[in-house]
Amino acid sequence: MKLFHTADWHLGKLVQGVYMTEDQRYVLEQFVQAIEQEKPDAVIIAGDLYDRAVPPTDAVHLLDEVMETIVMKLKTPVLAVAGNHDSPSRLNFGSRIMKKNGFHIVGNLTKDLEPVVLHDEHGEVHFHLIPYCDPSIVRTVFEDDVVRTHNDAARKIVEEIRSKMDPNSRHVFVGHAFVTPFGEEEENTSDSERPLSIGGAEYVDAHHFSPFHYTALGHLHQAHHVLDETIRYSGSILKYSISEENHKKGYHIVEMDAAGEVSLEKKLLAPRRDIRTVETTLEDLLNQPINEDYVFVRLLDEAPVLSPMEKVRSVYPNAMHVERKNHSLSPMSNESGKTVNRSKMSDLELFKAFYKEVKGEEVTEETEGIFKEVLDELLKEENETGKISRKREYIRN
Amino acid sequence: MKLFHTADWHLGKLVQGVYMTEDQRYVLEQFVQAIEQEKPDAVIIAGDLYDRAVPPTDAVHLLDEVMETIVMKLKTPVLAVAGNHDSPSRLNFGSRIMKKNGFHIVGNLTKDLEPVVLHDEHGEVHFHLIPYCDPSIVRTVFEDDVVRTHNDAARKIVEEIRSKMDPNSRHVFVGHAFVTPFGEEEENTSDSERPLSIGGAEYVDAHHFSPFHYTALGHLHQAHHVLDETIRYSGSILKYSISEENHKKGYHIVEMDAAGEVSLEKKLLAPRRDIRTVETTLEDLLNQPINEDYVFVRLLDEAPVLSPMEKVRSVYPNAMHVERKNHSLSPMSNESGKTVNRSKMSDLELFKAFYKEVKGEEVTEETEGIFKEVLDELLKEENETGKISRKREYIRN
Known part of the structure; x- marks a missing residue:
């Protein structure tokens, strides 16, 4: 079975006040083209399809267009979950109607945890689609008071999945979380990844995912694997922050054999x-x-x-x-060419440095004289009335 | 062919600060039950499914649930258009995917105007789903500079539909507009119908709809027909304003025979x-x-x-x-029992009336004396300094 694994599209994202929609369209066209050529059995989108709960209509339109092409035109099933940036309920709309046509999207966590089952010549592959959700939701859905952290939540969810997992099938976990090799370490956070929660309770131990043949993750924007080659982030489709400058953005092509062994190829997307x-x-x-x-x-x-x-x-x-x-x-240069911290320069030195910066030449003696005169007058006034301290402050700073 | 015609659900509506979601769920349950019993061939929702472009997630969830039940469980096609309260693009999401399962929803007007075709024992019925849209959109989509008003827009759209209309089929128009017998008359506006546009260009002449066997309209909240029995508003599912106090809310059951003749039954919904x-x-x-x-x-x-x-x-x-x-x-009673306009009462009279209102008894002489003293003092101060005019104003008003 051949799978495309992508995540963190963040449609509707603004970077430094610039909408990325056209840039997103540009790389998604390459992605769609690749689906047309490679004909994967399914496309996995591991959360953060949108950048915010209420995305701009352009972003809604773009996702609609891309999904329609993949699902209806290319007849390729899509397996998607909500990330922390998505609105679970909004993403969930129509999901059970669209499921029939191969668009499987899970916004809200539900208790049944029914996997999506796809087939290849070797049999069934079960996809477990787990949206991002706060531990409190997992606590409520499974009525388990022990669940306090994201790590607890992941442990609970995987336990539930395992309890009814078909041992003769192959299993893929699709999730959106901050997965680390140990569950408590902070790493790989870039500026455009909004923290999942405050207080360090957001980490999920990768060991939980050992029952799965492949774990397709979203949330961290850099493509990498965690603990094991089969537990992977695809990374985002674009750089969404200068802190991601050195990332290579793209998606993964995952090939799964009869035994559930995966081989992996990373494909790059060329940004506009x-x-x-x-x-x-x-x-x-x-x-x-x-x-x-x-x-x-x-x-x-x-x-x-x-x-x-x-x-x-x-x-x-x-x-x-x-x-x-x-x-x-x-630091700025003072008269003698030595660099001095501004706050330690005298008023006259500051003025001369400022004058040079703006005019590109040294202060003439005449100008220096005028400045001193004005300054003396101001300082005298200040001593007399105490009223011009603000002006004085202004001169000093 | 049997059709249910409803409109103006306004899910997510607040009336006087109160969310109507539970009330909406209550009547929609009756509506769904009626579909189960009556087994119509299709359900028409003529716009304003939501009350606003970005409805609360509860409203999204409710619509999702109701649509899923009607389309997936009851296998009844839904034919819906966006109203002026809906966001065209948001409502459009997934529409081409959901179409395959019988959920036909049109948010954005497109040039093709492809009808949805359903069948009964007598042949085809073509449903022309036209969302609410500003005349400027019709002008752009059809590249017709003449379109300035909603009436122009409706004329243009119907012309386009007619140009490729199958004369051997029966035709139903589904729209959301302010349709009047003449196209310029103002009528039936209730408080909860937001005006379509400013300046009186919102009216659509009902004569445009003569080519259709039935015209299912939304926008006006009172169920009524316009010009002809076959051009109809179903009205909203609930009263959404005290100005709708005397409306009888419900939906229509429309039976269309082989010749396209319709007979109609109005069904009521009992509000919570x-x-x-x-x-x-x-x-x-x-x-x-x-x-x-x-x-x-x-x-x-x-x-x-x-x-x-x-x-x-x-x-x-x-x-x-x-x-x-x-x-x-x-008016308030003064000492002599005559009613006097407040602004003509003296300060003392006002005080006495106020005292009586609050205490339920007449002012004693002692209290009257204290009031006069305080008032005199204030008035004296005012004359001297002119500074307490605000206090004086306060006493007068």
């Missing part, structure tokens, strides 16, 4: 626009060819740059962020 | 709690038996009532609104 860091001086940057990527620019210039985004966007029109290297801590 | 007005004095009200209806109480008492809602709810725990008859214009 990459998300990456550009570290350079402005001068060098302006000599680069125009590029549409979503770049995060770190300018190495010592001197300040006026309207940096405007300049950067003449080369990188979709630049998402510009910063100066270590800008927040950046 | 009625919405109605109670007009009585508080004393009489407090002697009535406890009743769970959503009442709007108009108290006939001349004297003011302290904490009226609290008292009313001891008998009508679900009372939605309490007012005194003509309260805003209510």
